[in-house]
Amino acid sequence: MVIEARTGVLDLCRRAIQLAEADGATQAEALVQRSDQQLTRFANSEVHQNVAEVDTTVSLRFVDGKRIGVASTNRTDDASLRRLAESAARICRVQPEQPDFGGLPEPGAEPVTAVAGASSPSTVEATPERRAEGARAAISAADAAGVLAYGSYRTVTEHVAVANSLGIACEEERSLGHVVIVAMGPDGEAGYAEAAAVDIDDLDPGALGREAAAKAATSRGAVAIEPGDYPVVLEEYAVVDLLDMLGYLGFSALAVQEGRSFFEPGKRIGSDLVTIRDDPADPEGTPATFDYEGVTKKPITLVDRGICREVVYDAQTASREGRRSTGHGLPAPNPWGPFPLNQIMDAGDTPRDALVEGLERGLLVTRFHYTNVVHPKLAMITGMTRDGLFLVEAGRIVGPVRNLRFTQSYLEALARVEAVGRDRRLLRGFLGSVVVPAIRISAFTFTGATEH
Amino acid sequence: MRELTQRALDTATTQGAGYADVRVVCRQDEQLTVKSGRVEAVSLGETEGFGVRVLVDGAWGFASSSRMDTAEADRIAALAVRIARASATALRRPVRLDDRPPARGRYETPLVEDPFAIPIDEKIGMLLDADARLNAVEGLAFTETMYHGQREWKTFAASDGSETEQVITHVGAGIEANAVEGDEVQRRTYPDAGGGYQAAGYEFVRSLDLPGHAEALASEAVELLSAPQCPSGRKTIVLDPSQLYLQVHESCGHPIELDRVFGTEASYAGTSFLTTDKLDSGFRYGSDLIDIVADSTAAGGLGTFGWDDEGVAAQAVPIVKDGIFVGYLSSRETAPRIGRQSGGAMRADGWNRIPLIRMTNVNLLPKPGMSLDEIVADTDDGLFLQSNRSWSIDDRRLNFQFSTEVAREIKGGKLGQLYRNPTYTGITYEFWRSCDAVGDERSYRMLGTPNCGKGEPGQTGHVGHAVSGARFRDVQVGVGRW
Structure with missing residues (x-):
């Protein structure tokens, strides 16, 4: 199974596997997850938290016969990958065999077709301003109903790549937008709305805000x-x-x-x-x-x-x-x-x-x-x-x-x-x-x- | 390191931040799991990066990256400022921080044996030994033994001149026996569900003596399969520390988080019944015996450190005094809103998360008089409940329901019949007001919760609870058949 998007993450997998094999692994598997996650939170009808992170994690499963060791790092330079392979090899070899270990998965006989719709450019390119606009739409809906808006608007893009020494090599970009809104009024009344979508163009924070606010209004008393x-x-x-x-x-x-x-x-x-x-x-x-x-x-x-x-x-x-x-x-x-x-x-x-x-x-x-x-x-x-x-x-x-x-x-x-x-x-x-x-x-x- | 932190602070302030701080964190985790005689997981993880937090025109921005160079420091600081400006478009109450002297210094968890210097094969050998002793008992379906070591190197610098370095080490270990028959799945754990945790070295793991407790634990798991269902009704219950710590966590630790009180967790974990009108107004949280303190200086606690993640020094904050509610867990942003200084409870789960108000070590202080054993001996008719199995509490932290792994009947001051599937439920302040005995120093111990969830994006907190066991009267045990 080979799917490649040429973002470089699959190359990281291959390099980690090479290093593991050089250290004597009988089998090796590398999983790379590169994530870009951003989230805007609001409470009391104002934004109170707004965060962003990017990270790349390499996880190496080192197999020696029926022994297995796993090490992970978010340092991706060559020296760090060498240390990763050494760590995985070291912890693999100090443990007893797992008698029922069936080996790493092998590639299937059939060619693999990537599923459609795992990612959307609108989500991948989402900006802090777009999320703030969504928060304002939810807040406006709450204002109109005389309640306060609480919630979050999250966008995440993840490149996932997996390869192993038996021939598996695949990579995919996945994206998600997620909006959560709680509307609350002065007497403790509350309403809720939520939606998730691969493409944030399919999310309507204003409509969700109206749903939550309307529910809160009917919860009064x-x-x-x-x-x-x-x-x-x-x-x-x-x-x-x-x-x-x-x-x-x-x-x-x-x-x-x-x-x-x-x-x-x-x-x-x-x-x-x-x-x-x-x-x-x-x-x-x-x-x-x-x-x-x-x-x-x-x-x-x-x-x-x-x-x-x-x-x-x-x-x-x-x-x-x-x-x-x-x-x-x-x-x-x-x-x-x-x-x-x-x-x-x-x-x-x-x-x-x-x-x-x-x-x-x-x-x-x-x-x-x-x-x-x-x-x-x-x-x-x-x-x-x-x-x-x-x-x-x-x-x-x-x-x-x-x-x-x-x-x-x-x-x-x-x-x-x-x-x-x-x-x-x-x-x-x-x-x-x-x-x-x-x-x-x-x-x-x-x-x-x-x-x- | 100093070049990166200074660069981030300079860029943030040049771009318009009125306040900025940067944390550089490197975390190492070693996790070992043995399941039913099989080494199921041996992993070593490390993660490193930095996060920049800025205030621009009273609005927060935060950005983080795992790329550790000055060019990335520039990019991330500028992104944090841009995010803050976006936040400012939906702002009603500009943030004001309390004053505190710049934090400077170094802190390191005191320990005897460096857990990362102990050979992995020695740790695996200990787990396999404990697992073998569990499985020497006939009738178990599956077993699990685990070890976890975590070390975090953390550098904090702020635009007010603060600079601190901390090295925090946590270790945990535990064993679990599971017996299955028909629809029954019975579990026993030692020392606590999910493992016993402390801020300490490997000496803590040795002190647990996991192999030495395995056989009795396994036998009790099997015995539970044929034990009767715990009877229901209004009863006197005595809670062992292995359950009481989570009762404190859920029904005191979370409702005293001042950010929850102000609504900033409302859309996720909820709010709190301990609203600010209850502070300084004599609100009775519990009986006269209840003294609770949030103490980030307590020995061995997972919430023990030198400074929190906005540079406030570790301290002990009174929460409940003689049963009266007197204080919150707070931050530099929230404390001024109730006319106080931060109690130093801002903690972040790694470099890529913003600090939130988290529990430190929320401890129920011991009371001179009776040990836990003596409380049992002083009880005519009741139940002794050990080891948490499940927990649930409403979004204002009032209605709770807990299950424990095991209950023992107390008759005439003596432990008797074993019962399975015990549950108890109540309303937080009614429950704590029904407390008529708290154990003394002899049963007082520090327990750890390494999986406290809060915030979006999700953060997992390590928090501590020292407790000694306590007795509660007229508690609803059982719901329906359960």
Whole structure:
């Protein structure tokens, strides 16, 4: 597999591999990540933080038989790369063999075609002035609604290159813009909006600002409500957490191999309306051609109409089962195993308003906050609601209510999905990008309350 | 180095910065992981670069680079000024910094054995030994042992003449046993979930004696598979330091960050219930037994240093005194807004991140009287909770819920039945007001949190918490089946 963009980062990989081989490596892999990241943050309707960074990191995996050492540096001159190879060789040779190490991944037999749409010139060339303009648009929307704007506007461009001594050599430019806005009013009312895009021309901070401000305005005067079981509509911002947590807990081959995953092929974990895929080529997501081991990313159906189908693999977990990696490896060394970084939930056919209209008495949840695992194999999660929680009766929003704590199995939640929105959003989760619709769930367990 | 820092400062001020500072940071990390008898990860990382922070017309700009030459210093300083000017187009309250004398000097973490001088094979051997002892116990599904050493060389210079150099060394190590049966996944960790951490040398790792604690830990993980579910209800709980430190972290450490109070973290981590009207107004945060201090001079703490990342000297800041809320973690920008001087809590995660208000060592001070064992012996009916398993708290730091790895019944002052999957929940100030015993010096120890997340772009902070264990009355244990 060879893809080259001629930016020089692949040359850094090749040089590091040459040096490793000169030091006696039987195999070697180099990963170079050159990033240019800029972010503007605003709070109380003014910019309070505005930052930029550029960095290049070279990570070298040095293999001697079944011993492996990894060293990394952000110094890219030849002397530093020599030291890098020496360090990796030294730490490789002082450790015992890994009997089940299957070797570095080999190039596939088929030629590789780079996915389209991984990067956009508008994002690559984004300026501080463009981000400040976005912040001002969000602030203006908040001003108009009598609330304050808080948020961030981030642009990142990354050149990723991976090469190994078995012939893998690939390089790709990836870009992302991400806008997050919380609008808050004087009485504690709050609203939220978020969007991500490869091309920042697809982001509209003003529209997001209006969405968050409007939500905040309707959150004013929230009243207390008793915790308990409620039917819910989860907006896309909340659904992200379901996919993130399930990806983290269960969709990894390592989690299955260690016996800590809920995942069993053929097991039903969701209603017929739930299909979740990891698709690195889907243009609605953030396309990427290869993983951090240089293996071509394959689309994987994780859950098909509620039934568990496949998990994702990296080279090591695949080797244990005598199969090929699905292209979901993380940078070495990686004790956490592979993860799905491009999750997509299939859209349904329910218009946004009809999701809420289907609630006889329930809650509309904007998003979740600070979720964590209570019981891993049941995917039992606790967390809080935030930035807009509303009581719905007879299909109509009655008014805002104070935030609640939930303690709920996300598997049970998926099994109770009774409607899926037809529109989807591209958002950022903690595992990567996520494309999700809003959903309606017949029962969701809230176990506590707070004061706002 | 001095040529680069001076060049950056000169360029920034020439281009219009009213204030500028530059940090040059080199960080080295050594990480070793053994999983189920297999050396899973051995890595050595280094990263070096500099960041320039400027104030132009009361607006902040920050830029950073890993290219270490004077031409790049010019480019980055000019970019920081350009970014500040862009910030100024959406500014309502120009930044004003408090006065402080220029910082000058050198600080180095005190240590006995340089962890980077200990051969890697010796460290791996220790981890493999501990792993083998874990796996000598029948019934485990997988195990993990880890070591992490980090050293940071940091040079700070500012346009007010400040110049400091610091060498900070942190080490951590720990073991973990996991048992799986059916839907149950039970975990036990030592000394703390994620490993025990201190600002120290390798002598700290030796003192943990990981192999010596392995067998008992593994046995308890297996025992948990058949232990009953922890009963629910309003109960007396005694928290071991391995859980109490995170209770302090989440429900005291974060809400006292003055930038959160002023809303600058609102869009990410949230705000705080400890609003400024509660300062100096006698707000009761906890019972009379609660004394909390943010102390960046405490021995061994991950939040211990000579100066923070804007040149403010290390100090101990009272936070809660006799249960009354009295202070915040603050910066040169935020402290004047409450009429105070910075408490020196600005810390950045490396050269490419801007300093934020972070915890230093937020410590619950010990109370003379009873050790932790004596608190247990003094409890008629309750639960003893050890080792954090999960945590969650709302965006104003009020409603929290924690899970621990293990609970032990306390009956008549004695530890008894083992329970699995314990959880407890409450409202921060109600919980701390229910505290009726805090352990004395005999169980007081410094713990570290090496994974405290905050800020955008994300920053991982190393912070410390010294605690001795404490007892709380009438706490909600369990939620539903959990």
